[in-house]
Amino acid sequence: MQINKQTLKADGFAGFRSFEQxxxxxxxxxxxxxxxxxxxxxxxxxxxxxxxxxFKRRDPSVLQPALETEWIEDTDILYIGKAGAGSTxxxxxxxxxxxxxxxxxxxxxxxxxxxxxxxxxxxxxxVIAWKELPASEVNSAEARYHEKFIGIYGRLxxxxxxxxxxxxx
Numbered sequence: 001m002q003i004n005k006q007t008l009k010a011d012g013f014a015g016f017r018s019f020e021q022x023x024x025x026x027x028x029x030x031x032x033x034x035x036x037x038x039x040x041x042x043x044x045x046x047x048x049x050x051x052x053x054x055f056k057r058r059d060p061s062v063l064q065p066a067l068e069t070e071w072i073e074d075t076d077i078l079y080i081g082k083a084g085a086g087s088t089x090x091x092x093x094x095x096x097x098x099x100x101x102x103x104x105x106x107x108x109x110x111x112x113x114x115x116x117x118x119x120x121x122x123x124x125x126x127v128i129a130w131k132e133l134p135a136s137e138v139n140s141a142e143a144r145y146h147e148k149f150i151g152i153y154g155r156l157x158x159x160x161x162x163x164x165x166x167x168x169x
Contacts, residue, residue, distance in 0.1 A: 003077055003149055005037060005129075013129040019101055020124040027094040027130065031138045033145065034097060034130040036079040036117055036159065044071060045121040052118035053108045060103075060115040067119060070158050077149065078126065079114040079159035082142040085135040093130050100128075116159040140166035 001007065005016065015027065018039065046067045052060040083096035096111075103111040104118045117123055133141055143166040149157055156163055 002152065003075070003145070005076065005127075008035060008037075008129055008131075011131065013131045015129040016127055017129075018125050018127050019104060022097075022101060022128065024094060024098050024101070027097055028132050029092045029094045030132045031083055031085045031091075031135040032093045032130050032132040033080065033082050033138060033141050034093060034100075034128060035077055035081075035145075036114065037076045037127045037129065038078060039125050039127050042122070042125065044073075047119050047121055050115065050119040051104065051106055051123065052115050053103045053106050055103070055108050055110050055112065058112075060112065061119060062116065067116060070116060070161075072153055072155070072158055075149075075153060075157070077157050079117055079157055080142060080145045080149065080164075081114055081160075082138050082164070083130075084138050093132065097128060097130065113162075114159045116161075139164065 013035065046064055050061040081096070081100070083091065083093045085091055099109045099111040100114060103109040104123060117126065142164040146156060146160065146164045
């Protein structure tokens with residue numbers, strides 16, 4: 001079975017807004033997982049330099065051959081991430097997606113995961129969706145989605161460079 005906008009909606013994902021149309025205040029504060037998707041008609045073009053922020057002076061850019069290697073043409077899913085509650089319980093989807101979006105606007109934010117997203121032209125047109133989950137289920141849900149994606153495409157989504165593993169396995 002594919003993973004696409006329809007199957008994500010059927011599984012309880014919400015939002016489906018482009019980064020340029022995203023209203024952070026409408027994202028729930030609870031923990032969960034999130035995905036970044038290509039909008040319909042999206043053309044893959046890579047930038048020589050990432051528009052992502054320089055956190056601790058590290059350049060998030062990668063060379064074009066590496067981007068080409070990671071790209072998967074036959075899927076709309078570009079990244080699958082998670083947002084835990086954090087040690088003090090005040091994190092969650094809103095905070096994590098805000099950090100991700102800020103990184104994509106060039107701010108020096110510590111959101112290194114998914115950084116390949118910000119080396120695509122027109123990255124602000126990409127779509128983000130999320131699913132609220134109890135904090136105890138976030139890690140295993142992200143790991144299940146990674147496993148399912150690998151089962152279909154033989155590897156992780158474009159901007160996922162490390163496979164998630166459920167804790168305790």
